[in-house]
Amino acid sequence: MFRFAIKMLFGDSAKFYGILLGLGFASLLIAQQASIFVGLMSRTFAFIGEVGHVDLWVFDPTQSYVDEPKPLRSTALSRVRGVTGVAWAAPMYKGLLVATLPDGSRKVCDVVGIDDDTLAGAPAEVVAGSIADLRMPDAVMVEVGSSQQQLRFPADLAPGAVPAPGQVFDPKGPTRAVEIGDIIELNERRARVVGLVKCAETFVAAPTVYTVYSRAVTYAPPSRRVMSTVLVGANEGVAPDALAARIEEETGLAAMQPWDYSMRTLGYWMRETGIPINFGIAIALGFFVGIAIAGQMFYNFTLDNLRYFGAFKAMGASSRLLLGMVALQALVAGVLGLGLGLGAVSAFGLNAAGGKLAFKMLWQIPLIAAGAVLVICVLASMISMWKVVRLDPADVFKGA
Amino acid sequence: MTVNAQAATNLAIRLRKVEKTFGKGESAVRALRGVDLDVPAGELTMLVGPSGCGKTTLISILAGLLSRDRGELEVFGQDLNALRRDRLSAWRRDNVGFIFQQFNLVPQLSVAENVSVPLVLKGESVGAAVKRADELLATLGLEGRGRSAPLKLSGGQQQRVAIARALIHEPRLLVCDEPTSALDAELGRRVMSLIRDRSHQQDRAVIVVTHDDRIFHLADRIAYMDDGLVRTVETHDRSSSETNSDARPGGHST
Numbered sequence: 222m223f224r225f226a227i228k229m230l231f232g233d234s235a236k237f238y239g240i241l242l243g244l245g246f247a248s249l250l251i252a253q254q255a256s257i258f259v260g261l262m263s264r265t266f267a268f269i270g271e272v273g274h275v276d277l278w279v280f281d282p283t284q285s286y287v288d289e290p291k292p293l294r295s296t297a298l299s300r301v302r303g304v305t306g307v308a309w310a311a312p313m314y315k316g317l318l319v320a321t322l323p324d325g326s327r328k329v330c331d332v333v334g335i336d337d338d339t340l341a342g343a344p345a346e347v348v349a350g351s352i353a354d355l356r357m358p359d360a361v362m363v364e365v366g367s368s369q370q371q372l373r374f375p376a377d378l379a380p381g382a383v384p385a386p387g388q389v390f391d392p393k394g395p396t397r398a399v400e401i402g403d404i405i406e407l408n409e410r411r412a413r414v415v416g417l418v419k420c421a422e423t424f425v426a427a428p429t430v431y432t433v434y435s436r437a438v439t440y441a442p443p444s445r446r447v448m449s450t451v452l453v454g455a456n457e458g459v460a461p462d463a464l465a466a467r468i469e470e471e472t473g474l475a476a477m478q479p480w481d482y483s484m485r486t487l488g489y490w491m492r493e494t495g496i497p498i499n500f501g502i503a504i505a506l507g508f509f510v511g512i513a514i515a516g517q518m519f520y521n522f523t524l525d526n527l528r529y530f531g532a533f534k535a536m537g538a539s540s541r542l543l544l545g546m547v548a549l550q551a552l553v554a555g556v557l558g559l560g561l562g563l564g565a566v567s568a569f570g571l572n573a574a575g576g577k578l579a580f581k582m583l584w585q586i587p588l589i590a591a592g593a594v595l596v597i598c599v600l601a602s603m604i605s606m607w608k609v610v611r612l613d614p615a616d617v618f619k620g621a
Numbered sequence: 622m623t624v625n626a627q628a629a630t631n632l633a634i635r636l637r638k639v640e641k642t643f644g645k646g647e648s649a650v651r652a653l654r655g656v657d658l659d660v661p662a663g664e665l666t667m668l669v670g671p672s673g674c675g676k677t678t679l680i681s682i683l684a685g686l687l688s689r690d691r692g693e694l695e696v697f698g699q700d701l702n703a704l705r706r707d708r709l710s711a712w713r714r715d716n717v718g719f720i721f722q723q724f725n726l727v728p729q730l731s732v733a734e735n736v737s738v739p740l741v742l743k744g745e746s747v748g749a750a751v752k753r754a755d756e757l758l759a760t761l762g763l764e765g766r767g768r769s770a771p772l773k774l775s776g777g778q779q780q781r782v783a784i785a786r787a788l789i790h791e792p793r794l795l796v797c798d799e800p801t802s803a804l805d806a807e808l809g810r811r812v813m814s815l816i817r818d819r820s821h822q823q824d825r826a827v828i829v830v831t832h833d834d835r836i837f838h839l840a841d842r843i844a845y846m847d848d849g850l851v852r853t854v855e856t857h858d859r860s861s862s863e864t865n866s867d868a869r870p871g872g873h874s875t
Binding site: 222224225228229230231232233526528529531532533534535536537538539540542613 | 686706710711729743747
């Protein structure tokens with residue numbers, strides 16, 4: 222009879238596709254919105270993940286997230302270095318500065334200054350050039366993603382060339398991506414592109430520019446406090462969490478392992494912005510749309526077949542068997558609808574990979590979507606099952 | 622006026638003072654008010670009467686689809702009220718075949734699959750049940766139509782499919798609700814002949830609810846119902862087509 226139940230489901234093609242569409246749409250909305258949410262929120266702490274081989278981040282204790290400008294005194298570096306268990310400590314500058322392009326246009330850039338000596342804090346992936354080239358005069362490296370899209374040079378200006386005095390570029394003329402040798406100005410100071418790096422997209426959609434710390438602070442507006450954070454490596458055998466506690470105790474600064482700092486940053490954006498609520502509403506909408514469309518369709522499907530279930534019941538099918546048939550129909554529709562939705566989301570994700578759109582499908586997201594579809598199917602089939610259980614087999618004699 | 626003596630000694634169904642009421646209080650409807658009826662095995666019994674007289678309620682009770690409120694009922698010696706719901710379902714599955722007025726053929730299943738349902742419900746594999754369905758369909762003039770969709774058949778063919786479904790598991794009791802109402806006279810006669818052929822076995826009984834007086838002559842016994850009671854029972858001798866009407870007022874003869 223279960224085989225017949227499946228044939229009954231597939232045979233009513235209009236309702237079957239309607240159910241699939243509803244469940245597919247629900248799982249699509251739930252999984253896609255959840256993936257975009259995760260992708261977007263991951264960007265809030267993506268910069269922390271970019272900095273490899275660091276045991277601890279030391280920063281102002283009132284700083285809520287990695288991009289918040291709460292600079293430290295330069296003495297913080299030596300105080301951290303003085304804590305027992307610290308193998309090395311490197312300064313880092315991170316701040317938004319204005320870049321001026323040859324055509325006179327201006328862009329706000331996210332400038333990262335890494336330790337001159339160790340180059341600790343450098344991005345892992347270098348696309349062109351060498352990180353060591355940052356030690357060259359005026360050297361900067363730009364991120365190939367957002368930077369190349371936003372730091373556009375006039376197409377008729379050769380890489381490395383300087384505009385002739387009085388040369389004017391058409392702001393609406395053709396442009397090209399930034400290349401090695403190009404010159405930009407950061408806070409009216411010369412910066413020469415010596416390489417291209419690849420980084421994860423961050424929440425701040427400004428072009429990312431890397432340079433060494435000593436040069437970054439010359440680009441930054443003069444201030445007694447310019448150092449954004451101190452990167453720390455622990456001595457071998459020293460537990461990072463114990464070292465963090467020691468640094469906090471001895472310096473009064475906050476010290477966190479990369480994951481904890483990421484979660485602190487994430488927590489800020491989750492608490493202080495409406496992003497989770499907005500996405501939560503979209504996800505809930507997907508769930509309720511799924512219930513409305515698929516639930517209604519499935520219920521109508523059962524209602525349409527109620528006379529046949531009644532006939533089966535009259536012929537001796539037990540209520541348990543009929544419930545099993547309805548449950549199987551709901552399960553099959555759910556699995557197919559979920560597959561359809563997740564397939565569409567995966568295709569969407571593959572298409573969005575490497576683009577500006579934030580998209581990150583964790584393994585938990587398909588499970589959440591599956592759970593939501595399961596709930597939709599259970600709710601829909603429970604209403605249908607109620608009709609089947611209450612079905613009086615004698616009704617089959619009452620005609621259509 | 623002859624009573625089938627052999628059948629009379631072998632009752633398939635015995636009802637005494639059977640009552641059924643739907644609803645409660647002022648809205649209560651007494652569908653059956655104390656029905657007495659004997660249905661001998663090996664006969665085709667027709668239930669006739671005006672709409673609302675209790676025919677549908679009566680066949681529902683006979684077939685184990687409804688429980689009676691009062692009175693006695695035995696179907697092939699079984700008191701159906703004594704069976705629990707799951708046992709009653711199993712009893713229907715094993716003993717009753719249904720032919721519904723609206724056929725109730727599942728449109729998404731093939732003709733043979735529709736016919737095979739009672740066997741599948743009894744635990745037979747779909748493949749074996751469909752094979753037997755094909756064989757039975759062939760005997761009913763539907764050879765080669767097993768893979769067709771029911772809705773692609775004519776009304777008469779659909780009715781024969783419904784008959785095949787009702788007979789495939791060789792039930793002892795065949796319950797037919799207006800089996801000829803959707804058919805023209807010739808088809809109706811042929812369908813009833815098929816049903817009648819199945820009734821004349823000593824361990825079987827056929828109950829037909831009908832308004833169609835064109836088929837009355839095919840009955841072995843006609844129970845006239847009115848206002849929740851069986852008012853008159855006529856018996857027909859198969860060989861002579863004579864009738865035997867009881868002495869109650871309102872009796873009919875054919």
